Amino acid sequence: MGELFYLKECSSTNDEISRFLLYEGSDFVCVYTFNQTKGRGQYGNSWASAPEHNLAYTLAVNTSNFTVTDSLFNYYTATIIRDFLANLTESPVKIKWPNDIILKNKKIVGILIEKKKINDQNYFIIGSGINILQEKFEVSNAGSLLTQTGKRFDLENFVSEYHDFLMEKLKTIPSEQEIIDRFNSNLFRKDEISVFEYEQGRQNGIIRFADEKGEIWIEMEKDGLQSFYHKEIKLLY
Incomplete structure (x- = not known):
């Protein structure tokens, strides 16, 4: 099921994963912590997290296991993370393009996927920051599983179930059309x-x-149907 490593504290699990890949030959290696001090989001954004309340989880997977494009791999990753949380909470969970996870109109997960070459092997580095028990946030559109469902989840149990779910879903990738749909x-x-x-x-x-291609198509009120890449447009919610 892949190697799973716990860190009591770290700056960024996406940064820490590289040193574990130097020694592990597995196609699936994971690092996680409940105390990430300098999390990174997409395109240089930061991801703040309260210690011992949330999960920072990074999974490295060998790209040789996948034939889909980077954009479709990003879509699939966001979809299976959404699926896990929808099953867990028994609530409608949505994906805010390109890959934030929304529960009851609040962002509860940020995803950062990078591609790195380590020991002559190419990896997708899948980082996910999940708000689980945090109750107060500096921004109004952020929430947690606790604030949005009223349920307190055990962090260790959550990580175990989350890791097993991702491992299973990444064993077999569906067709490109199914991923998009x-x-x-x-x-x-x-x-x-x-x-x-x-x-x-x-x-x-x-x-x-x-x-x-990873672009979103929006029918603008004045300018008609247009496509945008990330950072070219911002959804206000």
């Missing part, structure tokens, strides 16, 4: 009127779909 079927605020900020200013729009 599943991602879009769980897309946050799809086919709903939303407010966006981009270079043209603030405008209403409707998310229609995400494509195989």
